Amino acid sequence: MMSMIKVENLAVSYGKPGSEVRVVKDVSFSVARGEAFGLVGESGCGKSTILGALAGRNKQWTGLIAIDGESIEQKRTRAQLAKQQMVFQDPFGSIHPRHTIARTLLEPLEIHGIDRRQERVAKVLDDVGLPQNFRYRFPHQLSGGQRQRVAIARALILSPRILLLDEPTSALDVSIQAEILNLLKDLREREGLTYILVSHDLAVVSHLCDRVAVMQDGGFVEIAEKRQLIEGTVTHPYTRTLMDGSRGYVPAI
Template sequence: MTIIKAQHLAVSYGHGETALKVVKDVSFEVQKGETFGLVGESGCGKSTILGALAGRNKQWTGSIEIDGETIGQKRTRTQLAKQQLVFQDPFGSIHPRHTIGRTLLEPLEIHGKDRRQERIEKVLTDVGLPLNFRYRYPHQLSGGQRQRVAIARALILEPKILLLDEPTSALDVSIQAEILNLLKDLREREKLTYILVSHDLAVVAHLCDRVAIMQSGGFVEIATRQQLLENTVQHPYTRVLMDGSRGYVATTRQGHSQLRSQSPVTV
């Protein structure tokens, strides 16, 4: 069953003549329970697509269908609750002067939900945090714990879709492993659909079933996890990104004639 369907989606920033088209006409479908990845370098438009799906970027054209419902630029509360965004920076995405409990209570108040304390306790348990963390302030928490709080906040409205914007790129390797495992568990337990934005193909291949590789606002190719792991991707740019996640590729050292032959760069 298709849960997200985007057709001819284009997103721009700014108005009139100076408008900057960041995403140019992309179409994709995501099945229920699937994890779809968006990969590319900075400025390729991957986070912008996520923003348009989340309701953050309102300047888009084309059509977006979420859970069988066509979405307009303005959304109702119910439509907003269907998908929730998890941000990259766990230090900037939680209100610094609210306790964790208050942060989790806020969405429940907005949506007039009942059994509030019960829901908060459940979601804290779900993301693996002790219950007394609800009385703490974000500055008392580590980066990994904060990211768990951010995931808890996204989950508390019981959304069907989680939009993950580089959820582990600000974290240490060992913490990244914990968060990736948590995301896998939650996906299974809560029957969630994910869209994961990342620049690291290894992370994407770990979590995603299918990946769209993006370059300057468009899709270069959509590869399956199998293709990535078996190294049978089509596009050379995908290979470049795959090499990047493996580390540095030594070039043969032949003085600076070698240096010059590499592709020069503009600002």
């Protein structure tokens, strides 16, 4: 099966030429069509930087990125950008506070010149489990979980094949986290979407992902199957440390 996402020897740097800091160091991976692939590690390890390069937000990268069989350059076409959409950690920060939900959802359709806009807004609200009258509300009138549903709806409205999920539940209460993860799981199965999920929490990743790349200091130390995470049969000591951390504090007997 052809990969939906293929990355070879990706290196990403920040800073001016001559004084760059290399944040991602020659990572390679592929994600099958319809697969959910996780990137996990501590803050600053480079996982969100990989998402930024895939999404076209970070242009200081070298290596190969191919989306749906098409090699991607640093400068993207509008069609390439529409094929993959991003969902951010903080739904309040990523949605314009003075725009109604309808305005937020219509904007990508207008930018990309897509028709049947009201119909598409109605469908995507249904898809993420929000009532139709929410289109008239503002972000401050919604709960954190509802705002994240709007952020997911905005990502879906261009009918992308890939969602790039940057810590999509970490700003939410634990009970709401499960709702959003289950929504993402349902959407992936129903729409045949491909996911890359960034998280520092292995429990979140193992809930949603088929495989997970464990990152440390800009590189991969291990790519583990979901089964290995569940059974605890990972091979790298750093992965085991993350697994222990995600289980929380275990009191001494």
